[in-house]
Amino acid sequence: MRGSSFGYLLREGAKNIYANRLMSFASIGTLVACMLLIGGSLLFSMNINRAVGYVEQQNEVEVELDDGLSDEQIKEVDKEITLIDNVYERKFVSKDALMEELKAQSDDLAALLDGLEEDNPLYDSYRLKVKDLSRLSSTVMKLESLEGVSAVRAPDMVGEIMTNVKRAVSSAGYFIVAILLVVSLVIMGNTIKVTVFNRRKEINIMKYVGATDAFIRLPFFVEGFLLGLVSALISFGLLWVGYNYILDVIAQNPSTWMTQVYSNIIPFDEIAAQMLAWFLGGGVFIGVFGSMFFVNKYLKV
Structure with a gap:
């Protein structure tokens, strides 16, 4: 043309x-x-x-570990958590660190926990963040199946x-x-x-x-x-x-x-x-x- x-x-x-x-x-x-x-x-x-x-970024999954785990066993749990693809961030919180956190929340808690440092009744844990909330239930099931994990607390309703x-x-x-x-x-x-x-x-x-x-x-x-x-x-x-x-x-x-x-x-x-x-x-x-x-x-x- x-x-x-x-x-x-x-x-x-x-x-x-x-x-x-x-x-x-x-x-x-x-x-x-x-x-x-x-x-x-x-x-x-x-x-x-x-x-x-x-x-999703604000909600954490808390993984409570069995009492009395050795350092090697905790490292093994850490390794297993890294293999779960829906987990993108993890933080280990020792029972001593958890006690300090609770004490800092209020004076009443601080008074209640005072003197328990030597025989700490709390637990070591991991705090995790997940990539996809729609897969939260399956991720919790995988975490609960890990050896050394006693409980998993997750915001199921929010997810x-x-x-x-x-x-x-x-x-x-x-x-x-x-x-x-x-x-x-x-x-x-x-x-x-x-x-x-x-x-x-x-x-x-x-x-x-x-x-x-x-x-x-x-x-x-x-x-x-x-x-x-x-x-x-x-x-x-x-x-x-x-x-x-x-x-x-x-x-x-x-x-x-x-x-x-x-x-x-x-x-x-x-x-x-x-x-x-x-x-x-x-x-x-x-x-x-x-x-x-x-x-x-x-x-x-």
Whole structure:
């Protein structure tokens, strides 16, 4: 295809948007709304996953060792713990160190434990952190089966709640994205359908004089591409402004709880490049795929 023909087809695609500006405006508005909802769902899911990760890091599994283990036996238990792949951090706490910790918690405990240093009734232990809370139960079972371990205390309820929240958010996010993608494609298809109908006589004449299918389809390709691109850029800008506004509101709240929430929210600057790539890719895909699919369906060439 010559450069002049290609330029003509690009101009035709842009002219189609202006000629059907009301429908194009409605398409862009709908696509922007859908992409904002998709982007909001993605951001919410990403922040929930970070929050779950933060909770995972804060929760410890305490492994109580049998009383009277030798140093060699404790080293053997340590070696066995390192072989459990869901454990990413471990700390040995001797019974003497545990007593000092308890004494430091309150004066009452200190008075109660005072004088027991020589005959310490506490226990040596390991404090562990796990990578994945959804595998907490199986990790606890492995720890309980180790020789030299008398008891394992783990936040089972927290692990189950966090796992269910993570699963529910992921499932809801996928469902919302799928529904909005279908809606976006239908809206884009209706826009192209109106354009095809308005230009049906011109298309018939072009076919009679020998125009190829690709030559006729390209303006609709350009139209879908531009609509998707403009929608993506507008959505990205609005999402950035809205997200930062919400962060500013949270940052100005004096409550300790809100301060803790703010400290674990993902800054938009950190994911801006990734979000822009998703928006551009999604917008262009919706525009191009929607236009080509419905052109092939409604354009009899």
